[in-house]
Amino acid sequence: MSELEYRKVDSIHGALMFLKGVEDVALGDRVQIRGKDGRRRNGQVIRTSRDVVLVQVFEGTDNLDLENTWVRFLDQPFELSLSPDMLGRNFNGIGAPRDDRPPIVSSLRRNVNGSPVNPAARAYPREFIQTGISTIDGLNSLVRGQKLPVFSGSGLPHNRLAAQIVRQARLPGDSSNFVIVFAAMGVSYSDARFFEQEFESSGVLRNVVMFINLANDPPMERLILPRTALTAAEYLAYDLDHHVLVVITDMTNYAEALREVATEKGDVPSRKGYPGYLYSDLAEIYERAGRLRDRHGSITMIPILSMPSDDITHPIPDLSGYITEGQIVLSRELHGKAVYPPVNVPPSLSRLMKDGVGKDDTRADHPRVASQLYASYTRALDARNLASIIGAEELSDRDRRYLDFADRFEADFVRQGADEERNIIETLDLAWELLSLLPPGELSRVSEDDLHKYHSWEEH
């Protein structure tokens, strides 16, 4: 099809434009729009028929009118130009530079939507990444190629945690560093700046590609940004053999942009007005993490999302949890007690931990210690709850021990400095120090052997 420019906008509705009487255009094709002000905008065909074509405009449709809007169909899908020069650069959602440097020129261009990975081509992720953070390494270990989101809330230190992970993440005994893809949607200028400074001060800036859409940038661009960023990540991982760590924030802003368009299109809503396809849409993003059998590189993904009203059953965290390989949940209560990182241990989970820890990877007792800490801490929280009802004095001796355990666990194990890096052995030893507050009869998740080796119980 020719690259014709049309002036046939029939109606404009939110971020959507309806065109009539254009030639047959393909679904997903890239569109350029020019308004009276001469500004060029980008769009994509999201429904197409012989009579009407529906275009979604990433920069929004403010100031566009029906008479003076020119639309050009580029006859190609949205693609990103790829080159090693992307490292150290800063782009917007469609891959145009945000820094004052020239655009990436390359003959290698890929459709940002990617295509689904064949499950038969995947390799199972199992290499333990040490983040230096006890609640992650000890209890919810991250492995290379995993997608492990942080479920947070407004005002909680998720950025600090993500930055600490980026700074400290390494494979024990492996010197190769991660390359970082940072994708930010609808974040404040100061949050974006925080990350930039973090990358700068830890000297990794030259190994970072940033894709940024700020809170005051066009919201619709958020729909394409994570796809653009992951196209870059796949290139870095599978063409250039890097181990890539992708930090995406904030998935909630992404989902809200999706809901906005869905509502404008009149899609049938499911829960809280989000369209029924939110699950599949999120999965298209999250499932791009992983490892492939015949490739050296990998994509490890840490999406950050804020839970509206701290509600983990809200569709965004809920559907994310159904797709990702676990979640690190932050707690407002611990944050209030000045515990950093305020990781809410019981609802946090890493599904890929089971094959990445233990004898050959970390230490033989690791999986059992993790399970024991979970069991003991939830038991301790019950005791704390009981104490709040009947008073600590009324508790049995055993429950009072648990009460003490809960306090120490939060103060010594969960809490650590934003720069404190504990290696996995330190984390496990610390765990045993705490488990030694409880009598051996209470520790049935660990083995007799573990107890002999690591438990130091004195009756007091």
Add this chain to the structure above:
Amino acid sequence: MGKVLEVNGPIVTIQQPGIRNGEQVKIGRMNLIGEVIHIRAEDALVQVYESTESLRPGERVEGLGHPLTVELGPGLLGQIFDGVQRPLDKIMQLSGEHISRGLEVSALDRERVWHYVPAPGIVVGNRLNGGQVLGTVRETETIEHRVLAPPGCKGEIIEHAPEGDYNIEEIIVRLRLDHGPVESLMMYHNWPVRQPRPYRSRAKSGLPLITGQRILDTFFPMLKGGKAAVPGPFGAGKTIVQQQIARWANADIVLYVGCGERGNELVEILQTFPELTDPYSGRSLMERTFLVANTSNMPVVAREASIYVGVTMAEYYRDQGYDVVMVADSTSRWAEALREVAGRLGQMPVEEGYPAYLASRLAAFYERAGNVDTLAGAQGSVSLIGAVSPPGGDFSEPVTSHTKEIIRTFWALSKPLADARHYPAVSWLESFTDYSERAAEWWSENVSPQWSLRRQQALSLLAEADELERIVNLVGPEALSSSQRWVLESSGLIKEAVLQQSALDPVDSYCSPDKQFQLLDLVLQYHQAGTELIDLGVPVEQLTETAFGGEIKRLKSTVSNDDLSPLQDYSDKIRQSFDLMRAEYHNHRGAAS
């Protein structure tokens, strides 16, 4: 030749006079495959199994003249297929690591040669009916594939191939159909997935499906040919429960359908199953297993199809006289695919966007489970076990609540249990089964006549303990009597020593029926012996201070299925020690008075 009129996500409007509802169509330059789901005067709607990106109005459309069918014959086992039965490793050879569109790959290998042995009755002049066994090939070391005549054919054998090596497209039997024409039969045939395969009659319910998981087998047993659901919030353990069933169930064939879930979970099966041994045959688990995969990032419409593709293949092995288990993870994703298509068709949503036919589709799917007398005169079964992923973990949502009405075994997973890493997080309060009486017959004959009693005692102890815990949470532990505190102790023991069972524990991942019973029996003996002492006046602290509690909790991981004698020894040890305590207590009291 028709053409495309409109492209709206996976729904494409076409103009193709004469097309039939349900017919497969091939669309556009990319040869996308889809299925007609709605016919109107001027046009028809097609749901497309692949992404429609870059498709444009005006592109050509071709009707294929048949509905969505699967190929049924030797070579299915050990494979992984996509939602429309294309083998994923073949796809990888053609398109690399990413799945490209419009690939035509047949399910069964055309080149592979099988050693075919005709069945005794396959003789010229004999009559042949649909579903009858033509002969056998060894599909894997463990499974003999019984080649079936396609259901529906009926005639007289006029020619047949002798024993020998054939590929699946060679003709092995020719028969003159009753209405005249000659039909050639090969080692495979096609079957439309939305049509249940016929059988002679329903048979009465089967034996327990043993999964090696104590909370399932002992507390909420399921039967072969049954239907079960595993609902639970994210991370509660649905996938692991299903993987454990796939590993350890005493079925002949296991089909794992990954429907809208994670790619890595299928990789895990593909990588671990070949190395695991089937506890019944002693051979690689992969020899009896096959998979259907439409992961969450694969096109939604094929997700809807994958469930039917799966259950049709399951029925096919059932018709060979096998007990087949199909696990589907997750039926919620299938229901969402229905919803997605319904929404695009503008059908009226009734609850949470789901169309009115959700309940009937669910029921029709589960109806394909069952025990049957096959057309070949054998017995076979399909057991269906579906995971359900309720939004927000809310069991009152439409998919969970409709499913609950249909299935007979409900393994409800609980978030608080999962948060405490009590796995499997199957709630003993919310779960149920309708099969416990049938199961009891088997357990009492094969394991112990005490089984029903013990199971009932354990369930009541757990219920009583839950009640007591409520009291403690109101007024504190001091309000309880000694024997009530002992009930709490013992129920804790049941939870940790019996119910909790880690899939990752090499010893405990599979627990034999005998071990299941003996462990439970041991804990209940301990409880009874303790209760007697307490009734005599022995203080409860004296009992809880012993090391028994801690040790009993570890027995599951130290005593192997092959040698249960340590359990007996241990139970003797407890008895002796308690007898001693009783004697001491008597002496003590005697001395005091």
